[in-house]
Amino acid sequence: MRRWRRLLADEREAALVYRELAQRREGEEREILLGLAEAEERHAAYWERRLGERAGRPRRATPRARLVGVLARWFGWVFVLALIEQAERRSLADPDADVPEAMLADERIHGEVVRGLAARGRARMSGTLRAAVFGINDGLVSNIALVLGVIGGGAGTVTILLTGLSGLLAGALSMAAGEFISVSSQREMLAASKPDEAAKAAVPLLDVDANELALVYRARGMSAEEAERRADAVLRHGSVGARSDNPRSHGAEVVGSATGAASSSFAFFSVGAVIPVLPFLFGVEGVAAVAVAAVLTGMALMLTGGAVAVLSGGPPLRRALRQLAIGTAAAMATYLLGTAFDAAIG
Structure with a gap:
């Protein structure tokens, strides 16, 4: 019961x-x-x-x-x-x-x-999710690595704070510029692939016995049989009609806005990059500041990894630990580099 x-x-x-x-x-x-x-x-x-x-x-x-x-x-x-x-x-x-x-x-x-x-x-949300995950993760990993690198080199609190904020702004601007150029280029390439309207107007004038209309459809990815059927149907009706002949003609809508992508990348990178700097912004110094920055960054890395796993249907803990391991490896590499540099000039 x-x-x-x-x-x-x-x-x-x-x-x-x-x-x-x-x-x-x-x-x-x-x-x-x-x-x-x-x-x-x-x-x-x-x-x-x-x-x-x-x-x-x-x-x-x-x-x-x-x-x-x-x-x-x-x-x-x-x-x-x-x-x-x-x-x-x-x-x-x-x-x-x-x-x-x-x-x-x-x-x-x-x-x-x-x-x-x-x-x-x-x-529907793949573009936004990609920008969010990549932006936050890049901000977290790059700035914690940058901050720990200068800490390993013996930098003071002011230098650490300036380095962290400079890394935030430089990285966010770089991400925004990269996304803007990438999306703009994609939209331009898709626009260049759209059918020529003048070519559509020429369809009624085609020689029915010998024309290359089927080749147009084959060049756009259709099989030979499908292209022949489509060409025959178009010729019978005498025009292409309202339906798009290019299966990729709506790609520009899928790609999205270049300005929107740039703004999202800037914002998401900034959110991730500010986390390693937070303890220094609030006046925490020394080992305590490093520990707080490391804990906050580690939690954020695991959160982004786990969220992506949930959305993609994967195991959250495994993805979270993988994200944490990657961020930790990058931070330790720059910290050891800073320590080696400090020892060399000392």
């Missing part, structure tokens, strides 16, 4: 979570999430029938369900879906013996639905 009541509570909670997420979406995604909520409520009804009078009254939203709502508001629904995806995977790996096979099959399908929704969200 206790196991069944726990399973009932889990199904009720899952339905609440999906409905909480659905309230923050619209259109097709909202309908999918409501469909998942209805399926979980159907499972809950199964356990209610088995328990009968012992099922107990439906509970209000549990702390976990309310926490999911908060996470959805503050961190985005993709982050929450990634957590649900991992929870579904764990429950399927070690299912309860009392759960019917049909219900397990339902949950497996639900896992694929959640995976599909999460993939949609990841695709």
Whole structure:
């Protein structure tokens, strides 16, 4: 009875979570999430029938369900879906013996639905996520390495602070400039790949018996058969029509704004780079300042690594430790270099 009541509570909670997420979406995604909520409520009804009078009254939203709502508001629904995806995977790996096979099959399908929704969200936020992770991580690693390098060389507090703030500004500007040039170049290359409008206007004048229209489609990535079918259809209608003939014609929208990418990179790098300098900004000196800077940076590195792991469906602890190890190796290398330099000139 206790196991069944726990399973009932889990199904009720899952339905609440999906409905909480659905309230923050619209259109097709909202309908999918409501469909998942209805399926979980159907499972809950199964356990209610088995328990009968012992099922107990439906509970209000549990702390976990309310926490999911908060996470959805503050961190985005993709982050929450990634957590649900991992929870579904764990429950399927070690299912309860009392759960019917049909219900397990339902949950497996639900896992694929959640995976599909999460993939949609990841695709939309991939550019922002890349800028955030790379920016914060670069700021953390480069500035803690820079700060520890001058500390190893015997620099005083003023020099350390100036070095750290200079590294923050120089790195943020470099990241912003690099992103601006990179995105601008991508947009220019995509624009150069768009079909020539004058060539579209020439379609009605083509020689139907001997034309190179199919070659145009093959050059854009279509197979020979598909290109022939498309060319025949275009020639029959006498125009290309509203549909884009270039499968990459919407790439500029995917790439995004050069100014937006530059601003994001500047901001994210600055957030990461300021963390190693914080204790020195607040007047902490000596070994205490180094220890605080190292701890803060290590925590931030693990947080970024773990967040990326959750969003990508990987193991958070392993990714967090990997991020920490990389940052520690870079910082130790520059600290040893500074120590060696101090010893050489001493």
